[in-house]
Amino acid sequence: MVAQALNxxxxxxxxxxxxxxxxxxxxxCERFGAARTFTEMVNAEGLCRGNPKTRFLLETFPEEKNVxxxxxxxxxxxxxxxxxxxxxxxxxxxxxxNAGCPVPRITAQGAGSAxxxxxxxxxxxxxxxxxxVSLPVTVKTxxxxxxxxxxxxxxxxxxxxxxxxxxxxxxRYTSQGHGGAVHLETLRALVESASIPVYGNGSVTDSVSAQxxxxxxxxxxxxxxxxxxxxxxxxNDCASPRDLALEHLSLELRYRRLAQxxxxxSAEAAAVLTFRRHLFRYFKGMPGANALRGNLMNLKTLADxxxxxxxxx
Numbered sequence: 056m057v058a059q060a061l062n063x064x065x066x067x068x069x070x071x072x073x074x075x076x077x078x079x080x081x082x083x084c085e086r087f088g089a090a091r092t093f094t095e096m097v098n099a100e101g102l103c104r105g106n107p108k109t110r111f112l113l114e115t116f117p118e119e120k121n122v123x124x125x126x127x128x129x130x131x132x133x134x135x136x137x138x139x140x141x142x143x144x145x146x147x148x149x150x151x152x153n154a155g156c157p158v159p160r161i162t163a164q165g166a167g168s169a170x171x172x173x174x175x176x177x178x179x180x181x182x183x184x185x186x187x188v189s190l191p192v193t194v195k196t197x198x199x200x201x202x203x204x205x206x207x208x209x210x211x212x213x214x215x216x217x218x219x220x221x222x223x224x225x226x227r228y229t230s231q232g233h234g235g236a237v238h239l240e241t242l243r244a245l246v247e248s249a250s251i252p253v254y255g256n257g258s259v260t261d262s263v264s265a266q267x268x269x270x271x272x273x274x275x276x277x278x279x280x281x282x283x284x285x286x287x288x289x290x291n292d293c294a295s296p297r298d299l300a301l302e303h304l305s306l307e308l309r310y311r312r313l314a315q316x317x318x319x320x321s322a323e324a325a326a327v328l329t330f331r332r333h334l335f336r337y338f339k340g341m342p343g344a345n346a347l348r349g350n351l352m353n354l355k356t357l358a359d360x361x362x363x364x365x366x367x368x
Contacts, residue, residue: 059261059262059287059288060088060262060287060288060289060290061259061261061262061265061276061278061281061288061289062262062265063262063265063266063268063269063276064266064269065269065273065274065275065276066090066091066274066275066276067088067089067090067265067275067276067277067278067288067289068089068090068091068092068093068254068275068276068277068278069081069084069085069089069091069092069093069277069278069279069282069289070093070195070256070277070278070279070282071093071094071095071096071125071151071153071195072095072279072283073095073096074095074329075095075283076092076093076094076095076125077095077307077310077329078114078115078116078119078306078310079303079306079307079309079310080282080286080303080306081093081094081115081116081119081122082116082118082119082306083286083299083302083303083306084282084286084289085119085120085121086286087286087287087288087289087290088289088290089278089282089286089289090121090275091121091122091123091148091275092119092121092122092123093122093123093124093125093151094112094113094115094122094123094124094125095112095125096112096125096126096127096153096156096161097109097112097113097124097125097126097127097137097141098126098127098128099126099127099128099130099133099134099136099137099138100128100130100133100137102126102137102140102141103133103136103137103140107316107317108317111313111314111317113141113144113146113147114310114313114314115146115147116306116309116310119146121148122146122147122148123147123148123149123150123151123193124138124141124142124146124147124149124150124151125151125152125153125195126138126141126150126151126152126153126184127152127153127156127161127166127167128164128166128180129164129165129166129169129170129176129180130180131176131179131180131182131183131184132183134152134180134183134184135183135184135186135187136187138150138184138187138188138190138192139187139188142188142189142190147190148190148191149190149191149192149193149220150184150188150190150191150192150193151192151193151194151195151223152180152181152184152192152193152194152195153166153167153194153195154167154168154170154171154177154180154194154195154196154197154210155167155168155195155196155197155223155224155225155229156168157197157229157230157231157232157233162229168196168197168200168229170196171196171197171199171200171206171210171229172200174206174209174210174213177210177213178213178214178216178217181194181213181214181217181218181219182216182217182218185217185218185219191220191221192218192219192220193219193220193221193222193223193254194214194219194222194223195222195223195224195225195256195277196210196214196222196223196224196225197224197225197226197227197228197229198224198225198226198227198228198238198241198242198245199228199229200228200229200230201228201229201230202228202230205228205241207224207241207245208245208248210222211245211248211249214251215249215250215251219251220251220252221251221252221253221254221274222249222251222252222253222254223253223254223255223256223277224242224245224253224254224255224256225256225257226238226239226241226242226255226256226257226268227257237257237258237268239267239268239270239271240271242255242268242271242273243270243271243272246271246272246273247272252274252275253272253273253274254273254274254275254276254277255268255269255271255273255275255276255277256276256277256279258280259276259277259278259281260280260281261281283333283336284336284337284339285299285336285337286299286303287299296337296338296341296367297337297364297367299337300333300334300337300338300364301361301364303330303333303337304326304330304357304360304361307326307329307330308322308323308326308357310326311323311325311326311329323356323357324355326357327354327355327356327357327359327360330360331351331352331354331360334347334351334354334360334363335347335348335351338367341367343366343367347363347366350363
């Protein structure tokens with residue numbers, strides 16, 4: 056489906072999403088108007104150890120204009136070193152730190168939103184990374200571990216004291232995961248308390264929710280799931296879902312070819328496996344979409360996918 060553009064009065068960024076914000080996705084969203092994009096979550100420890108698959112997550116396409124490295128971890132020294140390694144590639148406009156991911160495999164490491172339970176460590180990480188690089192540093196976080204423990208005022212103060220350039224706030228608590236109410240009034244209070252730019256995030260899926268978040272006073276809005284449905288949310292475009300899907304597939308194949316030195320499957324197979332999770336989204340709500348969804352597991356080659364796309368004209 057070609058989504059309607061969100062059109063808020065502030066810039067739109069493509070939010071970092073594990074396994075989704077590859078160079079292929081970022082390039083497409085940037086073409087439609089995303090003012091900033093982020094890499095997938097990159098493990099600082101893996102980067103420092105020279106893990107080739109981790110380093111590959113920092114791959115970019117030459118045409119990307121404003122991509123930021125998105126790092127996670129729990130040790131100030133390792134995150135500082137990882138930030139230096141990312142800066143040394145010369146590919147990024149800034150470093151973004153994750154202090155908001157609620158996924159248990161991340162929080163179990165003391166990373167992501169677990170940092171909101173250890174604000175001294177949160178502040179130490181920010182200060183170490185700001186000191187380690189010349190690029191601007193931002194942080195993505197939440198309002199607190201749960202509604203009974205709102206720590207956003209203290210987190211904001213530590214971010215300001217560390218010298219970060221901006222703070223992006225998913226206007227939910229860790230306990231909410233990615234569902235439940237988005238606390239816009241609390242986000243507004245945070246914005247009014249801040250001396251640095253605040254970016255908003257959380258269930259911005261249409262022009263109404265985009266406008267509501269913009270009215271909190273945020274300087275930009277991060278878009279996640281709506282962008283997966285269609286990159287056209289970043290700006291108006293007359294491209295058909297079929298043409299968008301074909302372009303995305305082409306970009307994904309290009310990306311997977313870069314991974315061949317250490318990949319366990321061919322570039323085509325990797326592109327197909329990755330793209331199957333995008334394919335249905337492009338045609339959601341259209342006649343034939345349910346049949347396509349039911350047949351996704353049978354699409355094993357590029358020829359299979361292209362043949363399926365033909366049915367959508």
